[in-house]
Amino acid sequence: MGSVITVRDLRMRYGSKDVLTGVDFDIDAGEVVCLLGPNGAGKTTTIEILEGFRMRSAGEVDVLGEDPARGSEDWRARVGVVLQSWRDHPRWTPRRLLAQLGSYYEPYGTAERPKPYDAEQLLETVGLAPSADAKIVTLSGGQRRRLDVAIGIIGRPDLLFLDEPTAGFDPQARREFHDLIRRLSRTENTTILLTTHDLDEAERLASRVLMLAGGRIVADDSVEGLAHRIEGETTVKWRLGGESFAESVSDPTRFARELFARHGEAVRDLDIRRASLEDAYLALVQEHESGHGDAAARMFKEATT
């Protein structure tokens, strides 16, 4: 498995505002990686640089063996992009648009990875078959988004970028979308990088999470790995003789054993709650929003390394 994306000391400045101040990460073939971070952290900026849609201020970026700022036609045909919303061709139908876009990819197909995707099959896969002949302008928000995804993958990309893919989805559409992404990853071995500020989405989809805050990657691990490393904040609650107690402890198992040794059966309603990744993430977001992003990033890094 080779590296599909390599980013070294990536920097981005808008005017006098530094948004990315030294971002480093690698993504291997077949991984589903989630770039997580509060609004304004620079997720879209990062992904647009990797897509070749935005010029970086400094740093090295390699995507599928090329610098996206100078990506060739061949390179472009291997990269799928799901934009926030495709606004073209309102009077076309999904079937016609996908057939048309798909035809552009034909010359880039190989025996082992024929291109494009079969448009009919893709319409089924994304659940758009019933609306295949409706005018695009008449599609609902959820249907639109499925079409956006279909447009992103019609060229059977090796690498797929998804920027906030489920923003505005209802729960049902979200679940279906998550199934689709997992299927793509499993059956096509597509490498996927998605951005979200939704931790639940990251947990459902990602094999790895990159957390962006204060202009840098402050955590890079599996979701379970991250949750595990955030320790020391376990809350133990119990009731004893009609009174409620709560304590923050670092070794909840030992604490509970001692509690029972001392009070036995009199201990009631024991509740042990380990700080979740969500707690840490929310704390980070809160710090960031109150203007202490750098300090929060440092604290989080210390807590997780």
Ligand code: ADP
């Ligand atoms: P995210 O996707 O994490 O919400 P963005 O990459 O969209 O973050 O934006 C990061 C920061 O850069 C924000 O403060 C945003 O206002 C700023 N920004 C984004 N695009 C531009 C631009 N074209 N010109 C100036 N500032 C920008």
